[in-house]
Amino acid sequence: GxxxxxxxxxxxxxxxxxxxxxxxxxxxxxxxxxxxxxxxxxxxxxxxxxxxxxxxxxxxxxxxxxxxxxxxxxxxxxxxxxxxxxxxxxxxxxxxxNYVVESQYGNEGMVEGKCPNRGESPAMDSKSQSLVLMNFFTTDPNPTGVCGNNSAPLVSMLKTCHDLSGNRWPNYIAVDYYMRSDGGGAPLATDVANGHLVCGCDNIAYCKG
Structure with a gap:
C-alpha cells in the first residue's frame, strides 16, 4: 500500500x-x-x-x-x-x-483491441489535446501477474492505443511495478513509443543515425 x-x-x-x-x-x-x-x-x-x-x-x-x-x-x-x-x-x-487524453485505467483498460478513454477524459482521438496518456494496469495490483501484463500485452496495447488515438503514440505510459516483466517490459514499451515519436522508428535505439 x-x-x-x-x-x-x-x-x-x-x-x-x-x-x-x-x-x-x-x-x-x-x-x-x-x-x-x-x-x-x-x-x-x-x-x-x-x-x-x-x-x-x-x-x-x-x-x-x-x-x-x-x-x-x-x-x-x-x-x-x-x-x-x-x-x-x-x-x-x-x-x-485541456491538454491530455487518457485511457481507461484498471481491468476495463486492459481489453485486447480496445483503448477506451477514462470517464473524465475527452475521447482518445480528440485532437484538441496534444498529449496521450495510456494506462495499463489491473484494478487490483498483482505483483506476480504483472510480469506477463508488462510484457507482450503492453507493447500490443501501445499499438492498439496508437490506432485508436488518431494515430498518436502515447507520451505517457502508466503501469504497476514498472521494474517487473517477462522481458522488455515498460522500458521496451517506452523505447518503442519514443522511437516512433522521435524518428518514426520501431525503437529509440534506431534513431541514433
Missing amino acids: SVQQPAINVFKEIQTFLEANPSAVITVFLEDYTVAGSLPKVFNASGLMKYWFPVAKMPKSGGNWPLLKDMISQNERLLVFASKKAKEASEGIPFEW
Missing part, C-alpha cells in the same frame, strides 16, 4: 531530483482534493517554482509543445496537471483534460 505523507515532502524530493539532474523533465499528475490556494503555496515552499512550465506557454487546442531541449535550456522542466478545471484560471495549475 501507499504511505500517506504531506505533499511538501514529495515535492521536495522532486525538487532535489530536478536539481541533481539538469536535463530531466518531470510531469506530475495530481488528483486534486486540496482547498483553493493551498497548492501554489506548497509549490512555492518546495522550491519547485523555479522549474515550473507556465500554463500560458501550454499549447491550446492541440498545438505543438516546445522541444524538450528548449524546455531544458529554459529550465522549465516541471509540468504539473491537476484534476480541477477551475484552478487553471484561478491558480495557474493546468487542468489535465
Whole structure:
C-alpha cells in the first residue's frame, strides 16, 4: 500500500531530483482534493517554482509543445496537471483534460483491441489535446501477474492505443511495478513509443543515425 505523507515532502524530493539532474523533465499528475490556494503555496515552499512550465506557454487546442531541449535550456522542466478545471484560471495549475487524453485505467483498460478513454477524459482521438496518456494496469495490483501484463500485452496495447488515438503514440505510459516483466517490459514499451515519436522508428535505439 501507499504511505500517506504531506505533499511538501514529495515535492521536495522532486525538487532535489530536478536539481541533481539538469536535463530531466518531470510531469506530475495530481488528483486534486486540496482547498483553493493551498497548492501554489506548497509549490512555492518546495522550491519547485523555479522549474515550473507556465500554463500560458501550454499549447491550446492541440498545438505543438516546445522541444524538450528548449524546455531544458529554459529550465522549465516541471509540468504539473491537476484534476480541477477551475484552478487553471484561478491558480495557474493546468487542468489535465485541456491538454491530455487518457485511457481507461484498471481491468476495463486492459481489453485486447480496445483503448477506451477514462470517464473524465475527452475521447482518445480528440485532437484538441496534444498529449496521450495510456494506462495499463489491473484494478487490483498483482505483483506476480504483472510480469506477463508488462510484457507482450503492453507493447500490443501501445499499438492498439496508437490506432485508436488518431494515430498518436502515447507520451505517457502508466503501469504497476514498472521494474517487473517477462522481458522488455515498460522500458521496451517506452523505447518503442519514443522511437516512433522521435524518428518514426520501431525503437529509440534506431534513431541514433
